[in-house]
Amino acid sequence: MEAQLQQLKEEALQKIEASMNVKELNDVRVAYLGKKGPITDLLKGMGKLPAEERPKMGALVNVVREEVTEVLEARMTLLQDQAIQEQLEKESIDVTLPGRPVKTGNHHPLTRVVEEIEDLFISMGYEIAEGPEVEKDYYNFEALNLPKGHPARDMQDSFYISEDILLRTHTSPVQARTMEAKEGKPIKIICPGKVYRRDNDDATHSHQFTQIEGLVIGENIRMSDLKGTLSVFAKKMFGEDREIRLRPSFFPFTEPSVEMDISCFKCGGSGCNVCKKTGWIEILGAGMVHPNVLEMAGYDSKKLSGFAFGMGPERIAMLKYGVEDIRHFYTNDVRFLSQFHRTEV
Amino acid sequence: MLVSTKWLAEYVNTHGLDPKELGEKITRSGIEVDAVIDRSHGMTNVVVGYVKECMKHPEADKLNICQVDVGEETTQIICGAPNVAAGQKVIVARPGAVLPGGIKIKKAKLRGEESNGMICSLQELGIEGRLVPKAYAEGIYVLPETATPGESALPLLGLDDTLLELGLTPNRSDALSMLGVAYEVGAILSEDMKYPEATYTESSEKASDYLSLRIDAIEANPMYVAKVVKNVQIKESPLWLQHRLMAAGVRPHNNVVDITNYVLMEYGQPLHAFDYDRLETKELVIRLANDGEKIVTLDDQERTLKSNHLVITNGKEPVAIAGVMGGANSEVHDGTTTVVIESAYFTGGSVRQTSKDHNLRSDASARFEKGVDPNRVILAAERAASLLAELADGEVLAGSVVVDELDKVPAEVVVSPDFINNRLGMKISLEDMTSILTRLKFDHQAANGYLYIKAPTRRQDIKIPEDIVEEIARMYGYDEIPMTLPVEESKPGGLSSYQARRRQVRAYLEGAGLYQAITYSLTSKEMSQKFALETAPVTELLMPMSEERSTLRQSLIPHLLDAVTYNTARQADTVALYEVGSVFLGETESGLPHEQEHLAAVIAGKWLDHSWQGEKKAVDFFVLKGIVEGLMELLGHSKELTFERTVVDGLHPGRTASIKLAGEEIGLIGQLHPSEQKMRDLKETYVVELNLAKVINKEVEALYYAPVSKFPSITRDIALVVDSEKATGELQAIIQLSGGRLLKGVHLFDLYEGEKMEAGKKSVAFSLTYFDPERTLTDEEVVNAHNKVLKALAEQAGAELRG
Known part of the structure; x- marks a missing residue:
């Protein structure tokens, strides 16, 4: 019986060694160690042995069994590892193949500029005001100190619908409407929107374009407040080291009126093609709200004062992104639009 | 206004400032100098010549051989001008001269005759043809007899001068004169005026x-x-x-x-x-x-x-x-x-x-x-x-x-120095203010804490205290104004809820793969009402610049289609655009058209294209419908959203729906009509337009959490055979209505029409989910509910269970 046991052991170890995969090895396990296997049979057959041999024999069988099991488990671990290795090799991919695109669109560059400006002023406590694109002559001109026959009306050739209705030539009528609606109370608004002027479309003119204006009215609003506000804007929009300068100008709805230049963001002021070698770039017009404008909207210009400023997102986008032709903004060429996908810090 | 700096110096001492520097000072204090123009264009070697002899060139009818005294010598110059003649004093560009436009004068031979320079017209010296006196417009310019041969011709012609080109705003008409500019420069440089003489017998x-x-x-x-x-x-x-x-x-x-x-x-x-x-x-x-x-x-x-x-x-x-x-x-x-x-x-x-x-x-x-x-x-x-x-x-x-009978009394302005300083946020002394007024030559007196100013009549723009604020500030220097921020009650800024939601709509659409377009509001009368959601009178310009831009649009779709056409013609294989903008409907009581904010989108070409994994899909109706459904879900309106077949001019009659929210029409969606598609040379194109204002303004329930149940749900699938024309939406509605409170979800997962079906029939498969948040459902409860659904489907839609 002992010899039989040794032979079984040798056989089992050989077969374990010969197993080349998990399945074969499992077959060996079942064949030799299973409930119907020869080792179990041997244990069952021990009843026929004399009682004094039984413990010795039992121990021997258990030793063989443990030995075989141990070798089998080791082999099993090895084969399982191999199997995983094979699987991994089979599953390896060309990681340089293109991924499945996540197709997303993006803001129009003008919206991008407008929202950036909106968000900046919202953070300083401004609200966003909007108004109609088809306006009454009154709100577009008269309420802004531009009575009929005023020479400054020439500055803005307009599309009229009727004698006293036109496509707004600037977003300033939103200011006039807001002032009227606020009935003498303080105001702090930003007005973005589309405006229209009688221009032939070319590289620098568009009969439809965008404006964004700001208006602050309160007690003792000073020109220094305008300058400080514009400086914050210039730094946020064009870089921390931007400087601003104000130059006298004229708008019928402000007095004094100024134009604001920023130090060139490309060359820093030393002169380049962006600033036309002057070191400065004209960005916006601004001024202290004209008392006539305040009075017409029912504000007491002795008690309240205000400032207003306005700029063209097209111009800002053209400067910022180097766009050379204003018509690109209205052609909606996907090759143009899709370039404004990435974020900026 | 073009200002000759030499001429200007006759009326005011310009301190010999370089014209560029002078221009910069003028710009910074009030009047924009658009350009500084050097009239000499850097010319040298341009002198007075005396034509001693002039004879026809033997070899060329139109040329003259001139012997010209140019001071240091008499030299031969060939001249082609018809008006050249002996005895004239003329302008000679000598060899080595460079004329405007880069023309270099060299010794040359013209038809065998030596020519040592050029006798010039004024145009050749950079003067615009429209300014040249008519007598000399077609030939050389003839100088007065008093000119001395050999002297530089530039000072004689005033070309040793620099012009300042002023970009005048309408308020500064006073600077439309040399004297007006002189007053301005005098104020800047603290100089007095020298007036022109007007004496005669x-x-x-x-x-x-x-x-x-x-x-x-x-x-x-x-x-x-x-x-x-x-x-x-x-x-x-x-x-x-x-x-x-x-x-x-x-x-x-x-x-x-x-x-x-x-x-x-x-x-x-x-x-x-x-x-x-x-x-x-x-x-x-x-x-x-x-x-x-x-x-x-x-x-x-x-x-x-x-x-x-x-x-x-x-x-x-x-x-x-x-x-x-x-x-x-x-x-x-x-x-x-x-x-x-x-x-x-x-x-x-x-x-x-x-x-x-x-x-x-x-x-x-x-x-x-x-x-x-x-x-x-x-x-x-x-x-x-x-x-x-x-x-x-x-x-x-x-x-x-x-x-x-003309009123010539100067306007009187009374203003306090405090007012000026308060407006500016500065502390300019009274002394500085009066000094500025003196420089400006404004009559003024300081008394009782006020400045009493008589604005000169040449400055018709000075009428109110604010005008004086500007005069003081611009002369004092805008650089001196400090930077402050408004001091006021602090309150939060922000977007209105409409504006915030509109931004969310844009972000959603861009996330869904659409680019934002901005198109023109003006269109042709013909296109203005195409695809309009409502019928309303059009709004037309009184004097349009072209028929193409004569009328305000009532739909965003036509211009978006133009953008698709533009892109497709430039080989874009996919175009997916949206626009948010106003349409203009008729006239309201105020006389203004009603402006309604709309949202429109167009898609054409491929929707999915990941070829090497075999994932490809052209756009279709359901791609765009899915985007609309997602948008309504974002805005909290998905439960009220329905689509109904409709017919719209310009769209495919079998593939167009009106979009409704709680039964109210808010938009349309459909495929561009194949004949229109062909005309524009497009691929299949789908469009949608929504009345965005109505959608955003529609009330929505407050967002409130529903507890997540720990009990399982039970799903039953059914495949129904119905008439081909039966709308699946109708079947879904029957299921939802008949399913009772336990039915929590209906999901269409298969649709089949074809060989295996009886003619005129189709198979529609739904997956129904039953669920009770309070407990585990029994089989019996589910069977009961499910039977009711099947019964309703059979009775109301003639639907049979597919065997």
Whole structure:
């Protein structure tokens, strides 16, 4: 019986060694160690042995069994590892193949500029005001100190619908409407929107374009407040080291009126093609709200004062992104639009 | 306004400043200098020559061989100008000279004859052709006999000068004159003015014996001054006057016309010269024209007048359109001996209307429109008279013929220094303020804490305290204004809920793969109502620039389709665009159209394209519908959303739906009609338009959490056989209504029409989810609910379970 046991052991170890995969090895396990296997049979057959041999024999069988099991488990671990290795090799991919695109669109560059400006002023406590694109002559001109026959009306050739209705030539009528609606109370608004002027479309003119204006009215609003506000804007929009300068100008709805230049963001002021070698770039017009404008909207210009400023997102986008032709903004060429996908810090 | 810096220096000390520096100072303190123009263009070696001999070139008809004394030598120059002749003093560009435009002068041989330089026209020296006197327009320029051979020609021609081009805003019409600019520069540099001289010997005869004057339209013409000068010699003006006019952008004609233009440029007061004898009558009557009355103006155009046009007449017929242009019938000509000089004040509105009606803008009308200085009307007339005496040998008759009802009182402005400082946020001393007012030459007095200022009449823009604030600030320097932020009650800013949701809509659409487009609001009348969601009258421009942009749009789709066409023609294989913008519907009570904010999108081409994994899909109706459904879910309206088949002009009749929220129509979606698609050479294209304002403004339930249940749900699938035409939406509605409270979800997961089905039938498979948040459902409960659904489907839709 002992010899039989040794032979079984040798056989089992050989077969374990010969197993080349998990399945074969499992077959060996079942064949030799299973409930119907020869080792179990041997244990069952021990009843026929004399009682004094039984413990010795039992121990021997258990030793063989443990030995075989141990070798089998080791082999099993090895084969399982191999199997995983094979699987991994089979599953390896060309990681340089293109991924499945996540197709997303993006803001129009003008919206991008407008929202950036909106968000900046919202953070300083401004609200966003909007108004109609088809306006009454009154709100577009008269309420802004531009009575009929005023020479400054020439500055803005307009599309009229009727004698006293036109496509707004600037977003300033939103200011006039807001002032009227606020009935003498303080105001702090930003007005973005589309405006229209009688221009032939070319590289620098568009009969439809965008404006964004700001208006602050309160007690003792000073020109220094305008300058400080514009400086914050210039730094946020064009870089921390931007400087601003104000130059006298004229708008019928402000007095004094100024134009604001920023130090060139490309060359820093030393002169380049962006600033036309002057070191400065004209960005916006601004001024202290004209008392006539305040009075017409029912504000007491002795008690309240205000400032207003306005700029063209097209111009800002053209400067910022180097766009050379204003018509690109209205052609909606996907090759143009899709370039404004990435974020900026 | 072009300002010669040399001319300017006659009226004010410019401290010898480099013109660029002077220009910068002017810009920074109030008037934008658009350009600094060097009239010399860096020219050298351009000298006076004397043509000693001039003979035809033996080999070329059009060329002349000239022997020219250029000072240090006499040299041979070949000249092709028709007007070259012996005895002339001419402009010679010697070898080595570089002329404007980079032309280099070298010794050369022309048809075998040596040529050592070039005899020049004014155009060749960089003067615009339209400014060159007519006599020299087609050839070389001839200098006065007094010119010395060999001396530089540039100073003679005023080309050793630099121009400042002023970009004037409408308020600064005072700077439309050399004197006005001199005042401005004087204020900047703290310098006094030197006024031009106006002295002459009066004749013993009186102007009033020659001419009478009547004004029948005193409102439009409150002041008129006429001077009479006899025995004038019409000739060329002296060179200095001619080149100053050319520098200012005015073409010289003859001494009389040139003098009126010169004084216009000097004083900003337009003048006009009449030939006295050609007036025929001895009177001037200024009146409004009769409707239909005609006049031939100096430019030989016959013009028909209207009753609001002011005219100067000889008592019978018009001899000039007041402030705009003179008449040909009374024009000064070579034989003129007696002239009438008009210096008048015509009101801005009148001149503006007339010049607009005749589409005639002149140096004169531009100044009248903006308002001339009432106190310069007489000064300018006197200055012209003195120049006529000096340069045209004229005899100025004593006195003037005048009608004068013009208010010449300066505007008074009272302002406190505190007001000025409060507005500016500064602390400028009273002393500094008064010093600025002195520099500006504004009459002022400080008393009782106020400044009492009399604004000079040349500065008609100064009327109110704020105007003084600006004057003080710009002269003190805007750089000196500190930077502060408004001090006020702090309150949060932000977007309105509408604005915030609109931003979310945009972000969603972009996340879904659409690019934001911005198109024009103006379109053709024909396209304006296409795809409109509502029927409303159109809004048209009174005077469109083109038919293409004559009418405001009522739908965003047509221009988006144009963008698809544009991109497709440029090989874009996928176009997916959206736009948020206003449409303009009819007229409302206020007279303005109703502006409605809409959202539209177009998609064409491939939707998915990941070829190497075999994932490809062209756009279709359901791609776009899915985007709309997702949008409504985002806005909290998905439960109320339905689509109903409809027919819209321009869209595929079988693939178009109206979009409804709780039964109310809010938009349309569909495929572009194949014939339109073909016309535009597009691939299958789908469009949607929504009344965004209505969607965003629609009330939505507050977001509230529903507890997540720990009990399982049970799913039952059914495959139904129904008539092919049966809308699946209808089946879904039946299921939802009949499923009772336990039915929590219905999901269509298969649709089959084809060979395996009976003709006219289709199979639709739904997955139904039953669920009770409180407990685990029993089989019996689910079977009961499910049977009710099947029964309802059979009864209401004739649906059978597919075997």
